[in-house]
Amino acid sequence: MWDYTDKVMDHFLNPRNVGSVDNPDGVGEVGSLACGDALTLSFKLDASGRIADARFKTFGCASAVASSSVLTELIRGKTLDEARQVTNQDIARVLGGLPEQKMHCSVMGQEALEAAMADYYSKRKGGPSAEKKGNIVCTCFGVTDDEIRKVVRENGLSTVEQVTNYCKAGGGCGGCHGRILELITEVQGEAVQARAAAAPKRPAKLTNIQKIQLIQQTINEQIRPALRADGGDIELIDIDGNKVIVAFRGMCAQCKVSEFTMKDVVEARLREYVSEELTVEAEKNPDSSEHKS
């Protein structure tokens, strides 16, 4: 059973501001029945441009209802510029925290607010549309690269699993894990580079035996656990000078994004821990090889 705070249970059992505002100035709809949670937020401004009324309807679990309820309380009385400052972390904080796997509920609240404001501006000035910005990365849950960048940036995320907890991306077929990892690396580029610089210094000069051992060790300790988490595996096939030949096993073998994994995970880690000069290649399928002698 989830360890919900009293605050979450209070907002779930006695949700504030349920319903929809009559003649709303902005309406935001996020999520879907298929995803397991969805939220419709509507608001109305008063003469001074402050949110006079904000109401929600939510399909979802206790934390989704509680996040929506808190969201309406947080934005009431605020101007749109002030409301824009509300983050998913604010929602989680008011609730006294959410289980890590439920953080996506707080993100959904923030996204509904953004969608409702976008709707308001598009009606007003024909400004930015309420449609999702960016390109879809996770097709299972319809999450875009912009949305992933945002949760990574605002919550300091560093793993695919965290991204899944915060915005669901990658929680379905897993086909987008490589792309999510790219986005994490992109957003946290500087931080990751800083960490890499602080990583254990690579030995200046390795004997061949040392190099092989270090490659195997890096695969065992740094690469395999991540792949196994997704049902895949990797095997070291051969080392030819600076060319490392590996084979993917399990889920990775059929994975459409295994090329990304190869470059962004395997090669990056081996360069980080062993030698900058290494390149990684997938084992050629012996049956389809044209160069077989």
Next chain:
Amino acid sequence: MSTKKTTKSKSASGSCGPECACHGPMPVLENSDIQSWPKRDPQAVIYMDNNATTRVDEQVVAEMLPYLTEQYGNPSSMHTFGGQVAHKVAEARQRVAAILGCLPEEILFTSCGTESDNTAIKGTLAVLPNKRKVVTTRVEHPAVLTTCRDLERHGYSISEIGVDRQGRLDLDELGFRIDDNTALVSVMYANNETGVVFPIDEIASIVRARGAVFHTDAVQAVGKIPLNLKNGAIDLLSLSGHKLHAPKGVGVLYVRKGTRIAPFMHGGHQESGRRGGTENVPGIIALGKACELAQQHMAEENTRVRALRDRLQAKLLASCTDCMINGDPDRRLPNTLNISFEYIEGEAILLLLNQYGICASSGSACTSGSLEPSHVLRAMGVPFTAAHGSIRFSMSRFNTEAEVDFIAKVMPKIVNRLRELSPFVKRGS
């Protein structure tokens, strides 16, 4: 919404009087206004989650208790003090054999249903090194499904048979998938989520005719429906103590005489060398007693408990709109009701039920921590809209009509309340 109301508790009415220890007091609903929820009373429990685990029968506790205290001998010992424990373990073995309709020497005690499944699958493959294929179904319990999928990484090929919208297997497809390379076929007796019962004897015959070993995970079936292994073609069968009113931590693998399996746990000579490790004596004795009681109550399971389930089903279908039963209603365990409420989410339903002390479970994504709903409902093609709102009530002989009626009274209020919150329900519909 502002009027706070506290709900008083009093003893459960119905056939369970106040002297009955099977559950605590039941909260009482006052009129139909349910804008605020009762404060949860930790004493009030209406337990309808018996496919998850069951209450240990008091007679079972009484039977096992001496073997936790003064009768602590090791059944393998050469002294009378240990030897009398061995006699009691032998008696338990006979009792388990009786409910399965098999020989005592075909009973192998394990630590749980999952260990039994692992032993059956890996133990069979180990003695058939030339066969590299396992056939199973998409709706198995994770104890079988995860074990099989792990084997894929070790070079085995796994064939998972699908089910139709009612959760039924296509037996022709099953037969078609079994080839000369198939070592083992593993098909569950009854599904834990929907209660759908597969035609296991028919499947066992098909598998035997094709020359493969047949295992069935019967964790949900034993004690709920009568079995007789002597006449069938089942080679291996798993059961779990805590699903039939014995404690957690004990299970059984039935191994038909002549079926070869390699031990999963190596160690001493216990269980005829097929499972090392000192026996969980109190657990085994408890399981023996639980099997004896289950046999005595078998008729009740299929009459009174079935009638309770049917009563709840009829009442919910009549009082709640947009709901549907999951799983073939004609071939189902007598105790299981899996029902989907559209447009609302399962975890939210469970938490509101919990406010009344009602224990059930859900196939919704949110309850499991994963993002996708139950693999069983997805395999059946239940639409996501319904899968997310699925609730499983699973009963036992300890449930009463008063409890069923209480749930039937509360459920429409919970459903309506959550639908008031739901953006998918249009006003007036």
